[in-house]
Amino acid sequence: MRRNECIAMLLAGGEGRRLGVLTKDVAKPAVHFGGKYRIIDFTLSNCANSGIETVGVLTQYQPLELNQYLGIGSPWGLDRREGGMHVLPPYVRQRGGDWYKGTANAICQNIGFIERYSPDYVLIISGDHIYKMDYGLMLQSHKRNRADATLAVIPVPWADASRFGILSVDEEGRVTEFAEKPKRPESNLASMGVYMFTWQALRQALIEDEADPQSEGDFGKNVIPKLLREQARLFAYRFEGYWKDVGTIESLWEANMDLLAAEPALNLNDRKWRIFSVNPNRPAQFMAPGASVRSSLINEGCVIEGAVNRSVLFHGVKAEAGSLIEDSVIMPGAVIGRGAAVIRAIVGEGAVVGEGCVVGSADSKQIDVVGSGDVVRTRPSLPDAAMLEVEPL
Amino acid sequence: MKLPMMGVINLIHEQEEMGALTAGRCLATVPFGGRYRLVDFVLSSMVGSGISKVAVLAHTKYRSLMDHLGSGGNWDLHRKQDGLFVLPPAIEDMTDFGKGDLYQLFRNRDYFSRSPLEYVVIARSHMVCNIDLGRVLEEHIGKGSDITVVCKRWPNARTGLARKVLVDEEGRITDMQDPYGRLASDVVSMEMYILRKELLLELVETSLAQGKDHLVRHAIMSALGELNVRAYLHEGYLGVVNTIPAYYRHSMELLDLEVWNDLFFQPGPIYTKVKDEPPTRYLGGSEVSHSLIANGCEIEGAVEGSILFRGVKVREGAVVRNSIVMQNGIIGESGMLENCILDKEVEIRPLQRLRGSSDTPFLAVKRNVI
Numbered sequence: 001m002r003r004n005e006c007i008a009m010l011l012a013g014g015e016g017r018r019l020g021v022l023t024k025d026v027a028k029p030a031v032h033f034g035g036k037y038r039i040i041d042f043t044l045s046n047c048a049n050s051g052i053e054t055v056g057v058l059t060q061y062q063p064l065e066l067n068q069y070l071g072i073g074s075p076w077g078l079d080r081r082e083g084g085m086h087v088l089p090p091y092v093r094q095r096g097g098d099w100y101k102g103t104a105n106a107i108c109q110n111i112g113f114i115e116r117y118s119p120d121y122v123l124i125i126s127g128d129h130i131y132k133m134d135y136g137l138m139l140q141s142h143k144r145n146r147a148d149a150t151l152a153v154i155p156v157p158w159a160d161a162s163r164f165g166i167l168s169v170d171e172e173g174r175v176t177e178f179a180e181k182p183k184r185p186e187s188n189l190a191s192m193g194v195y196m197f198t199w200q201a202l203r204q205a206l207i208e209d210e211a212d213p214q215s216e217g218d219f220g221k222n223v224i225p226k227l228l229r230e231q232a233r234l235f236a237y238r239f240e241g242y243w244k245d246v247g248t249i250e251s252l253w254e255a256n257m258d259l260l261a262a263e264p265a266l267n268l269n270d271r272k273w274r275i276f277s278v279n280p281n282r283p284a285q286f287m288a289p290g291a292s293v294r295s296s297l298i299n300e301g302c303v304i305e306g307a308v309n310r311s312v313l314f315h316g317v318k319a320e321a322g323s324l325i326e327d328s329v330i331m332p333g334a335v336i337g338r339g340a341a342v343i344r345a346i347v348g349e350g351a352v353v354g355e356g357c358v359v360g361s362a363d364s365k366q367i368d369v370v371g372s373g374d375v376v377r378t379r380p381s382l383p384d385a386a387m388l389e390v391e392p393l
Numbered sequence: 394m395k396l397p398m399m400g401v402i403n404l405i406h407e408q409e410e411m412g413a414l415t416a417g418r419c420l421a422t423v424p425f426g427g428r429y430r431l432v433d434f435v436l437s438s439m440v441g442s443g444i445s446k447v448a449v450l451a452h453t454k455y456r457s458l459m460d461h462l463g464s465g466g467n468w469d470l471h472r473k474q475d476g477l478f479v480l481p482p483a484i485e486d487m488t489d490f491g492k493g494d495l496y497q498l499f500r501n502r503d504y505f506s507r508s509p510l511e512y513v514v515i516a517r518s519h520m521v522c523n524i525d526l527g528r529v530l531e532e533h534i535g536k537g538s539d540i541t542v543v544c545k546r547w548p549n550a551r552t553g554l555a556r557k558v559l560v561d562e563e564g565r566i567t568d569m570q571d572p573y574g575r576l577a578s579d580v581v582s583m584e585m586y587i588l589r590k591e592l593l594l595e596l597v598e599t600s601l602a603q604g605k606d607h608l609v610r611h612a613i614m615s616a617l618g619e620l621n622v623r624a625y626l627h628e629g630y631l632g633v634v635n636t637i638p639a640y641y642r643h644s645m646e647l648l649d650l651e652v653w654n655d656l657f658f659q660p661g662p663i664y665t666k667v668k669d670e671p672p673t674r675y676l677g678g679s680e681v682s683h684s685l686i687a688n689g690c691e692i693e694g695a696v697e698g699s700i701l702f703r704g705v706k707v708r709e710g711a712v713v714r715n716s717i718v719m720q721n722g723i724i725g726e727s728g729m730l731e732n733c734i735l736d737k738e739v740e741i742r743p744l745q746r747l748r749g750s751s752d753t754p755f756l757a758v759k760r761n762v763i
Binding site for chain 2: 034035036074075262268269274275276277279281282283284285286287288289290291292293294295296297298299300303308312313314
């Protein structure tokens with residue numbers, strides 16, 4: 001990719017309300033995933049690995065931790081003399097300022113940023129999804145089609161299709177219909193929220209959308225349908241591979257569990273496509289005598305004295321003697337006390353499950369969650385998360 | 394807090410008996426502790442103590458050193474002011490290579506004279522420790538010493554090569570001998586010397602002018618009578634890693650959780666080159682206990698009493714016992730290792746069995762396929 005031929009705008013302001021206590025203090029893109037990463041690492045690494053060297057990251061909800069994490073983009077190789085990563089919060093102009101009201105509105109408010117680089121193409125992505133994708137290939141397809149916009153799509157099971165933005169395409173891949181969460185889907189091609197635009201077409205569309213008082217300033221609801229009505233050249237780009245929206249506790253847990261398969265659909269150990277992240281500088285993990293670890297993903301700095309089975313442990317987790325962690329996700333620095341058990345649960349960053357306490361249960365339908373920094377002191381055995389006696393530190 | 398002190402890591406004429414482990418690299422970059430190189434410990438200690446200007450006097454086989462250190466960013470030494478300086482040997486012809494460290498210090502004296510920092514700490518790379526040098530400097534200034542030598546009480550006969558030091562009741566060093574000397578003392582030198590920059594330059598110039606070119610032997614050991622040379626006793630962990638038995642022994646000491654907590658966290662973290670390896674994957678049949686395991690490994694077999702570096706694969710049915718497997722090693726199906734040290738990228742074929750003894754571990758050379 002030629003320098004600044006294409007720049008990326010990464011929407012990272014989402015609250016992720018359905019992640020509950022996990023997004024109490026952080027934006028969804030900063031939520032931990034996969035034993036080492038935060039959700040946003042995947043899209044930033046995709047940019048870095050695709051050769052996109054200018055990335056604007058639009059932040060809004062609870063940006064402190066996310067901003068600190070992003071820094072100047074060094075972990076992703078995006079601290080560049082020209083371009084590189086820029087954090088773009090909403091700002092005030094002479095005639096006042098506004099929060100980002102929708103995805104398209106957020107980009108519209110940053111037309112000035114984009115024009116500083118005068119790119120030919122602008123890639124719109126969000127920091128909410130887990131996937132590895134070469135945006136360079138998508139750009140090639142976009143150029144081949146002389147498209148105004150290209151939407152990355154992925155086939156989803158028909159039963160789930162009504163949860164997504166669904167596209168119908170003709171035999172050339174041109175989009176014929178777009179329906180946001182249709183009751184009766186006519187196709188199972190879901191939009192991944194990854195859009196490649198020819199900048200002039202996008203610029204025009206954003207300005208028109210901004211002028212429309214009826215519009216909510218959203219790509220899926222407003223901008224894409226309008227372009228389609230106006231018969232702009234909209235194409236679909238089929239993505240084959242792992243893609244997951246980790247918007248709920250269940251899907252976050254599931255996506256973590258997906259990594260534990262013997263041949264995981266998302267290979268994190270691909271030297272040609274590294275997922276970069278901020279390094280926590282912890283020593284190699286310590287497996288004590290008597291530890292037992294199976295079918296799990298464990299990060300640096302952990303001290304394991306108990307049993308871990310089918311679980312994902314982030315850096316610096318302590319699992320004390322006699323503890324059991326099963327089918328769970330344990331976020332950085334959490335402590336699972338002596339004889340405690342965590343089953344089918346997510347334990348937040350720095351949380352403590354006290355000695356002998358039990359969180360979750362094997363036959364529970366839901367995934368129990370212990371919020372960041374919470375201390376669980378309830379002895380066995382309460383199956384319901386709502387009944388956990390939780391006190392903040 | 395920033396210290397008024399610069400660091401020098403002296404790699405000139407490193408004394409070592411590391412065999413094949415230093416065949417293609419200098420002692421400073423011998424891998425240690427699952428994800429580190431030896432030099433990381435002293436370098437991280439310096440940075441953690443508030444030192445922001447560090448020179449590494451490279452001497453031989455320093456490709457891996459340059460690769461590892463890069464611009465110093467991983468140690469937060471990529472700075473606009475100060476930062477990391479790798480100083481390759483400043484020789485005019487090959488005979489200069491044999492000259493001692495005083496000669497190299499002399500040739501690089503601009504590094505010292507340009508800086509306003511008043512003190513210098515000179516260290517070696519093979520002392521595995523985590524130390525607050527700010528406290529050493531405080532004591533150095535408080536006691537009015539000319540030179541402070543960081544030492545460690547080392548009661549048992551140990552396997553590494555370290556100078557012995559005789560300290561009187563007031564903490565003054567009265568005698569110092571090379572490792573093979575017969576000096577009766579249970580205190581060893583950690584080869585870290587703190588002194589004023591001006592004194593260092595004076596020692597460098599005077600000694601060289603007298604035809605002597607060895608910092609410790611000539612400038613310090615022979616001046617114990619005239620200068621106030623004092624010992625600072627380090628309380629934390631120490632590994633003197635310059636022989637293969639010492640390498641093996643100190644590696645295995647990391648399997649003690651107290652040592653792990655002490656060396657890697659107190660008083661600060663140990664930094665190293667970031668490799669962006671994913672977390673380690675344990676598969677269905679893994680049996681792992683009493684081991685230190687770095688990221689990026691894939692473990693299907695059994696690992697016990699061992700240290701696995703980044704990206705090691707232990708296949709189904711394989712057994713790794715009391716061994717050290719460096720980066721990207723592969724232990725094939727039903728392979729067996731006991732008391733072995735595998736250098737980087739060694740592959741053990743399926744069903745292969747290798748065994749050393751705990752005194753003399755079997756050492757496999759880098760990239761061997763066995």
